[in-house]
Every structure is written in C-alpha cells, then in structure tokens.
Amino acid sequence: MKSSLVMMLALAACGSKDKPPGNQPGSGSATARPAPGPTPEMLVTGPLPEGPEAGIAHAKCQLCHTEQYLVEQRLSPDAWKKTLAKMKKFGAPITDDEEARLATWLASLYTPELPIREAKLVERPALALPPSNPTL
Amino acid sequence: MSQSQFSRRTFLKGAGAMSFAMPFASRLLPNAYADGGALANPMIERTARPLNYETPLDVFTTRITPLERFYIRNHFDVPMLDATTWRLRIEGLVDKPLELGLADLEKLKHVTVEAVLQCAGNGRGLFVPRVAGVQWQRGAVGNARWSGPRLKDVLALAKPKAQAAHLELQGADRSVIEATPKFIRGIPFGKGMHEDTIVALRMNDVALPQAHGFPARLVVPGWVGDDWMKWLSRIAVLADEPKGFFYETAYRFPVTPGAPGAAVSADQMKVMQLLVVKSQIATPAPRSVVAPGRVTVKGVAFAGQQRVAKVDISVDSGTTWAAAKLVDTGGKYGFTMFEHVVDATPGKLRIVSRATDAGGGVQPVTPVWNPAGYLYNAIDGVDVEVRT
Secondary structure (H helix, E strand, O other), rough: OOHHHHHHHHHHHOOOOOOOOOOOOEEEEEEEEOOOOOOOOHHHHHHOOOHHHHHHHHHHHHHHOOOOOHHHOOOOOHHHHHHHHHHHHHHOOOOHHHHHHHHHHHHHOOOOOOOOOOOOOEEEEHHHOOOOOOOO | OOOOOOOOOHHOOOOOOHHHOOOHHHHHHOOOOOOOOOOOEEEEEEEEEOOEEEOOOOHHOOOOHHHHHOOOOOOOOOOOOOOOOOOOOEEEEEOOOOEHHHHHHHOEEEEEEEEEEEOOOOHHHOOOOOOOOOOOOOOEEEEEEEEEEEHHHHHHHEOOOOOOOOEEEEEEOOOOOOOOOOOOEEEEEHHOOOOOOOOEEEEEEEOOOOOOOOOOOOOOOOOOHOOEEEEEEEEEEOOOOOHHHHHHHOEEOOOOOOOOOOOOHHHEEOOEEEOEEEEEEEEHHHHHHHOOOEEEEEEEEOOOOEEEEEEEEOOOOOOOOEOOEEEEEOOOOOOEEEEEEEEOOOOEEEEEEEEEEEOOOOOOOOOOOOOOOOOOOOEEEEEEEEOO
C-alpha cells in the first residue's frame, strides 16, 4: 500500500513538466503551485489519496471495513453526508468535525461523474470452501 | 479470454432509440477481466474485509454455481464457529424453548432444494443516479443445491404457540463495534413453515463453507438473500414483526417506485421478499472478440419462485426478439439455462436478453430505481466486437 502510494504521488508529480515536482512548503518560489491532485485514473484504481482525512479513514473506518468500501462509491455531497451520518450512528468513532471533514473530502473525490472502479479479479478467499474438518 | 479495447462510447452512439445501454456503462474502462487469467478461481473483489466477492459472468455457463466461484456477501467478519459447540436457540412463542446442536439437526429428515441465492443489491452499481452500498454489478447471484432439515421440522421440536406469526432470525456474525446494529432479519411464520424452507447444513453436497454460514444457514427459496440467515444461531417465534435497523429500515423497497433519485418516505417502504425475473448472459464475455458467423449465446435466468417461461434475445436494440432455447432447468427456484445462436457480422454487436416468468412478469427496459439499489433487473446484455 505504502509503495503504491509513493508511486502514485511520484506519477502525479511527474504529470506536468512545467510544474515543480511537488509542493514544497516554504519553498518561497513565486511560480510554485500546489501539487496536482489525484487524477481520475488514480482515484478509480488506487487507494485513498494521501492526506489528513485519509489518516482518519484508515484509523476509524478501517476498524470495520477496508477503504475499498469508500473508493468504489460515486456519491453526491448530500449522499456522502448521509453515509457518514449513518456510519457514525453505527458506532464509527469519529467526532463531529471528523465526520464533516470526511464527508466533504470524500465528496470532492468520489463523485457521480468519476468513472466506475474496474473489476479487480483475485483468487477466491479461503473461506469460500468448507472447513477441512467440518465434523459433519 | 480474448479482449478488445474498442470504445463502448463510440459503439453506443449507434444504438437505437430503445437503448438498453446504461449511460455509465460507456464509462467502463476496457479489459474488465484482464488480469484473471493466471488465477485458479478468479473472483471480483469488492471488499476484502468484510468478505464481499462477486462471481465473474463466465461462471454462469453451468446450472449449479461451484462453491469456488459462488459470490460472497457479508456485513461483518465471518464468525469462525466450532461445529461441536455451535447451538441453534429457538425461543419466543414456543411451548418448549430449546437449543439444538448439529447432531440434533443431523437426526432430522434431510431434503435437498436447488435454489438461486441472490443478494438484494445485485446490480446496485448499475443504477443511475448512483446509490451508496457495495457496488455489485451482475455477479452477486448463484444457484446451489442446499441440503438439511426442513425449518418446519426444526420448529416443531419447540412447539410454536398458536399466536406465531413471524420468525426473527439471527446469525452469529457481529460488528467489531458494539453500537452497530446486529444483523437481525425476519420472515413470516408461514414462509418458515413452507416445505421448501430449510436449515441448510450442506451446499452443493458438502459442508457449508464458513463464508456461506457454516455450520447452518437458512434457505428461503425464491426470496432475497438477506433472509437466508448465515451462521444461524437464534430463531425467535413472534406475534409481531421483528424490530431493528436491518428489518425496519434496511432491505425495504418502495411500495410505489417513483422517479430515479427521488426520496421515498419510510412509511412508503415495504419489506422485500420475492426475487424478480432476471436473465444474465454468460458467454460471449463482455467486450470479447468473436469470429463472424454463428455465435452461441448462453446464460441463466431465474424468477424467484416461478418458472422461467421464456428468454428472448435481441441484437438490434430490442426492435426484434428471438426466443432462446431453454436447455436445462433447476426447477422453479433454480437457474434456467438458455442458449441462442446469433449470426454475427463484422463490427460492433450488442446482445441483450429478456426473461419472462410463468406469471407474465418480464424484465423492464428501464431499471426500477429505488433508494438502496435493490432488485436491479432491467434488460441487460453484452457488447462484443465481431472480427476475424
């Protein structure tokens, strides 16, 4: 996960030759612009983009489910708000501030306009077959 | 599996006025199943935790879906139950509350029922506007042989009282967070007493896999998957309907479905029960390349607790239809297999299927949008490229 994130950020930084590679805080350059955000392709295929809200998601949302649940949604800001409220009601240990930040952040990334996530094929999970000693 | 990268968007421009192509489908990236070739049992991973895996379409060329490829849907982590200590408690409006072990269930007469299990949300990812939840597309469905005692024989041991009207069902799965509602569902007592409703101990003739409810799950043929309680651990006989989020709020469908995207008030939602008629083309594969000439289209259809009366195929956006041959059937609850040969000429080809059930129910052109994205059954198909 870490290495793919690093690679994604590197790719993002290399996305445009006329931009400085990344956003160096305090670099003081008059031409410095914020690092380009994640491209739609990165959002569709990748993990959550890096950021403080991703930290909240990893710490709190992943108590119950992988971030795959988040990145495959394509919701309006209102629907994201409702989803976060539902999760909080279900016991997600997020503060009101974290709830609002996550809703805003996710709504800015996983919009109805973003292409849908590609089907990812994996080998079936081990639990798809009966236990080896089922005592039946 | 051969792949092509032609643009669906370009292709769909040529579709007729009666288009079955969903707008978002044109935004699919190419090579849907590109990386599955090296896998022994490829599944589409929705979420690795909890386990939510979808069956790839090419699996639906057989009437019985193999365990290795059967879709898996969970709300929470799989409880790893010990068959020697597992108990099923029956309580509520019964003269004799009791706990049964696996040996008790093994002693009862067993029956086998072939039935389609489909997640209520199969096709959720195809609805426009989009709705929240696991974004299942087409593979949250499968057909298996389920074996075990009839639920009515199990209930009889506890002697239900005359006021029995509902059954509250609970499995052993739990959220890691205490505040999360427990997955509790309910079915009418009458459905529980139906001779085809069983407490399944086996799936396709072997012990239930853990992901499918080991050691026991309910099988409610013809009804949506959320009633097929896995890791069955408690049945309460009630006079009234069960309480709780997963019965009173979730798994409900609008009494009168309205415009896509429109909110529906809680009092206008009803409990979902029956599956609806649906068909699914298994081969040719979506976005595959086929040679010009005779192309055999194969797939499955099902209709809840009714027989599939016919499946029609169209290659001209629904202007004309031809009846497919129903080559095999798993009975009124199982998959009905269909086949049809189309004459493919070079170019883009969209093949769609439309099933009709014995009661006259037919797959709609337009999806029946609902707020939680349940029971998608609009006419659907595959896009292929025909070339040598």
